[in-house]
Amino acid sequence: MGEKVIELVHLQKQFGDHAVLRDINLSVSKGEVLSIIGASGSGKSTMLRCINKLETPSSGQVLYHGEDICGSAVNLSQYRARVGMVFQSFNLFNNMTALNNCIVGQVSVLKRSREEAEKTAMKYLERVGMAPYINARPSQLSGGQKQRVAIARALAMEPEALLFDEPTSALDPQMVGEVLEVMRNLANEGLTMIVVTHEMAFARDVSTNVVFMADGLICEEGSPNDIFENPQNPKTQEFLSRFLEK
Secondary structure: OOOEEEEEEEEEEEEOOEEEEEEEEEEEEOOOEEEEEOOOOOOHHHHHHHHOOOOOOOEEEEEEOOEEOOOOOOOHHHHHHHEEEEOOOOOOOOOOOHHHHHHHHHHHOOOOOHHHHHHHHHHHHHHOOOHHHOOOOHHHOOHHHHHHHHHHHHHHOOOOEEEEEOOOOOOOHHHHHHHHHHHHHHHHOOOEEEEEOOOHHHHHHHOOEEEEEEOOEEEEEEOHHHHHHOOOOHHHHHHHHHHHOO
């Protein structure tokens, strides 16, 4: 793989006495699609939130191109423009149209002109199939449409990597496919992606690498083929047996 974009070094996170992440070491290279799987409560989302600095690690490092983003000199807004995030609950501004949701960060963080920001927003709203709905507010959209706007909003910042935190788990089953299709297309275009997901078929078919987490630890990592066809760790085997029976 190419150069390392994000690297976690001895990452730990505790909430009180409870260790949520225990000595996590992981790297993601340019163009890689890393899926993180595991039971609820295994630390997957906390790890993602540490990468985006929504949580501050208790110890260890989060490196972006070799620079520790936990240092005080890091401009978080600029960093988050480079490493975007798509949330489970969309986090759109309810008082703004789909188009303005995709414009506001470009103008405030990237200092783009309104005209340039609008052009960029339109490009990505078209890409996720939401061009007909640019003037709709979130309350007028379905869950799947909201999540596609949220992905367009993240893409409009033209990030180097995108983090997805269970992007389909708040959706009705019939809407999951439209969001996964957008993500599949982004993966095919070579975007660096870290995806926390319960969608095992996506992890198996789209990822370049898969990490299985349990109890705040990385139990196993490898290619989708390694993890899904030949898991070595008993915990991975047990977790996947539930999926593979389906």
